[in-house]
Amino acid sequence: xxxxxxxxxxxxxxxxxxxxxxxxxxxxxxxxxxxxxxxxxxxxxxxxxxxxxxxxxxxxxxxxxxxxxxxxxxxxxxx
Amino acid sequence: xxxxxxxxxxxxxxxxxxxxxxxxxxxxxxxxxxxxxxxxxxxxxxxxxxxxxxxxxxxxxxxxxxxxxxxxxxxxxxxxxxxxxxxxxxxxxxxxxxxxxxxxxxxxxxxxxxxxxxxxxxxxxxxxxxxxxxxxxxxxxxxxxxxxxxxxxxxxxxxxxxxxxxxxxxxxxxxxxxxxxxxxxxxxxxxxxxxxxxxxxxxxxxxxxxxxxxxxxxxxxxxxxxxxxxxxxxxxxxxxxxxxxxxxxxxxxxxxxxxxxxxxxxxxxxxxxxxxxxxxxxxxxxxxxxxxxxxxxxxxxxxxxxxxxxxxxxxxxxxxxxxxxxxxxxxxxxxxxxxxxxxxxxxxxxxxxxxxxxxxxxxxxxxx
Numbered sequence: 001x002x003x004x005x006x007x008x009x010x011x012x013x014x015x016x017x018x019x020x021x022x023x024x025x026x027x028x029x030x031x032x033x034x035x036x037x038x039x040x041x042x043x044x045x046x047x048x049x050x051x052x053x054x055x056x057x058x059x060x061x062x063x064x065x066x067x068x069x070x071x072x073x074x075x076x077x078x079x
Numbered sequence: 080x081x082x083x084x085x086x087x088x089x090x091x092x093x094x095x096x097x098x099x100x101x102x103x104x105x106x107x108x109x110x111x112x113x114x115x116x117x118x119x120x121x122x123x124x125x126x127x128x129x130x131x132x133x134x135x136x137x138x139x140x141x142x143x144x145x146x147x148x149x150x151x152x153x154x155x156x157x158x159x160x161x162x163x164x165x166x167x168x169x170x171x172x173x174x175x176x177x178x179x180x181x182x183x184x185x186x187x188x189x190x191x192x193x194x195x196x197x198x199x200x201x202x203x204x205x206x207x208x209x210x211x212x213x214x215x216x217x218x219x220x221x222x223x224x225x226x227x228x229x230x231x232x233x234x235x236x237x238x239x240x241x242x243x244x245x246x247x248x249x250x251x252x253x254x255x256x257x258x259x260x261x262x263x264x265x266x267x268x269x270x271x272x273x274x275x276x277x278x279x280x281x282x283x284x285x286x287x288x289x290x291x292x293x294x295x296x297x298x299x300x301x302x303x304x305x306x307x308x309x310x311x312x313x314x315x316x317x318x319x320x321x322x323x324x325x326x327x328x329x330x331x332x333x334x335x336x337x338x339x340x341x342x343x344x345x346x347x348x349x350x351x352x353x354x355x356x357x358x359x360x361x362x363x364x365x366x367x368x369x370x371x372x373x374x375x376x377x378x379x380x381x382x383x384x385x386x387x388x389x390x391x392x393x394x395x396x397x398x399x400x401x402x403x404x405x406x407x408x409x410x411x412x413x414x415x416x417x418x419x420x421x422x423x424x425x426x427x428x429x430x431x432x433x434x435x436x437x438x439x440x441x442x443x444x445x446x447x
Contacts, residue, residue, distance in 0.1 A: 005210045011219065013351040014344070018227050022343030026231035026336050030238035033250040037242050065254075072261045072346045076268050077137045 025068050032061035082285050084414035085157045088421050089281040092164040094306045097274035099171040100183040101131060101310020104270065106318035107180065107341075107361040108263045108311075114323030115334035117252035118259070120314075127263045128312035134267020135275075135304030149208040150192060154199040157281050158407055159191065161417050164277070165424065166190025166400030170392060178317035178325075179388040182356035186396040187273060188213055193397025194404040209393075212354055217389060220344070220355040221363030228340035228367035235332050236372075251331035258338035265345050266357055267307060274303040322362065325381045327369030337364040359389065 035058025042051035108131075109123040118126065167186035174181040188209075195203050239247050278299045282288040288296070327333070341357075341364040348355040362385055369377040407416025 004207055006215055007211065007353065010351045010353045014219075014347045014353045014355075015223060017347035017350065018223055018340070018344040019230070021347060022227035022340040023230045023234055025343060026339045027234040027238060029251075029254050029335065029339070030235040030332075033247050034238060034240075034242060036250065037246050040246070065257075069257050069261060072342060073264065075346050075350050076134070076261075076264050 021068060025065060028061045028064045028068075032058050032065060035059070035061060082157075082414070085161070085417055086281055086285045086287070088414070088417045089157045089161050089164070090278050092161055092168070092421070093274050093277045093281070094302055096164045096168050096171075096183075096187065096277075097271065097303055097306035098310035098313075099168050099175070100270050100274070101128075101307040102313045102315040103171045103175050103181075103183055103310075103318065104266060104358060105311045105314050106322040107357050108259055108266055109314075110319045110322035110361075111329060111334040111337050111365065112255045112259045113319060114329050115252060115255065115331040117255040117331065117334065120319075123259070124312055124314040126260070128308045130260055130263035131267035131271070131311045132304045132308035134264040135271035135307060136300065137264065137268050149188060149205055149212060150195045151199070151203040151205070154195060154203045155191075155280070155284075156198070157284055158412070158417055159194045159198050159404060160277060160281060161420075162194035162197075162404035162407060163187060163191030163396075163400045165403045165420065166193055166396040166398075169399045170396040173395075174388050174392075175315050175317060177384075177388075178321040179385055180318050180322055180358045180362050181385075181388045181392050182217070182358045183270065184273060184356055185213055185217065185389075185392045189393035189396030190400035192393070193400035193402075196397070197401040197404045213393060216353065216355050217359060219353075220348075220359035221366070224340055224344045224360040224363030225367035225370070227344060228337050228364040229371035231340050232333055232336040232368045232371045235336055239332070248331045251335040254335045255331070255338055258335060258342050261342040262338060262345070262357070262361070263311075265342070265349065267304070269349070269357065271303045271307045274306065275299050278303070321381065321385075322365060326362070326365050326378060326385075327376050329365070329368070333368040333372065337361070337368040340364040340367065 035054045035056075038054040039051050039058055042048075042054055105124055105127055108127045109118075109120075112118045112123050113120050117123075164187070167183065167190040170181070170186040170189070171183055192204055192209065275295050279288065279293070279295050282296070282299075283290050283293075288294075323329070329337070338361075341361045344360045344364070345355065345357055348360075366377050366382055403420055407420055410416035410419055
């Protein structure tokens with residue numbers, strides 16, 4: 001009865017994908033903000049190497065987020 | 080002529096439902112962006128309206144064929160669809176009046192189920208289908224979004240630590256433009272299709288389209304997209320207030336987490352073909368992002384009212400749908416019943432509007 005009412009495979013797929021995308025996406029965007037803020041701070045303090053490292057961290061994290069948005073649009077359009 | 084009259088009434092009612100769907104569900108997309116001041120209110124609803132319009136064109140796969148697998152499709156008639164739509168519109172208006180976010184899709188399913196029960200009896204309704212496509216997802220959606228948004232905001236707070244709040248808040252506000260945009264697109268694609276499905280089915284039932292060569296006419300896509308976009312632009316401000324400020328007082332990070340979690344859950348469900356309500360997901364996300372910060376940050380009284388509205392949606396819309404179907408049958412099986420009910424509803428709406436307009440204070444010129 002329970003198996004016919006609950007599509008367990010689809011449900012578990014939705015749960016793991018939601019957790020990965022939702023938590024991962026917010027975490028990646030937070031890291032991007034940390035990268036951008038620290039890049040600005042380090043550059044102002046004249047710490048070039050650290051500034052570049054935080055800049056790269058910010059850009060890579062932001063690229064991950066933009067990739068997730070593009071993938072979201074692909075999911076919407078490919079239904 | 081009689082069947083053409085019913086068809087015109089069904090199309091008009093379906094577009095009216097699409098309009099209420101737009102203004103009722105605007106809150107899902109814009110409330111968090113408005114409350115965190117990521118976007119000014121009018122601009123937020125304009126962007127949502129445009130993206131809902133665009134979203135309606137992105138996919139024409141009418142997957143959301145109304146009540147498929149829940150009621151026996153052989154017994155569905157244009158009058159049942161009409162009664163179901165009236166049930167859904169009525170429930171949408173009641174919940175909008177009280178500022179409660181409830182699922183327009185569940186209201187439509189409830190309305191059609193109620194009308195079918197009265198028209199063809201309990202044997203025409205698949206209880207397992209109703210449980211698997213409505214009741215179980217209604218339980219899963221808010222709980223999952225609550226957990227995802229809660230974990231997401233904990234990660235966000237841990238990551239940003241004690242950095243300067245100014246740039247961080249500005250960054251999350253910019254991020255909300257993207258998460259809000261994704262939500263609006265997903266909403267337009269999902270919800271406008273329901274109306275397209277209803278109108279296309281009515282056209283097939285009336286013999287205007289072939290059942291073997293199933294396609295959605297361009298005018299149906301255009302009118303459905305326009306109705307949902309117009310409804311979205313009108314903006315259901317009462318529900319926007321509830322979602323944006325009455326459940327929790329949000330900071331930009333919480334707004335981003337709620338919208339991000341909402342987008343992730345809706346798109347994951349869409350990808351794996353699991354039917355979840357946008358309203359339930361976003362409400363759960365908002366509550367989760369508040370509760371993770373502090374349990375007492377959530378106004379649980381407001382959250383309780385919302386949950387009661389969710390529990391009542393299917394039975395209430397069903398009761399109205401069933402009553403409307405019963406009323407139409409008093410006038411026989413032709414077009415007279417739907418016509419009388421439509422005139423009655425329009426008259427009641429006009430009277431309510433006139434009464435409300437009379438109750439407003441007269442506008443007086445400002446003294447110089």
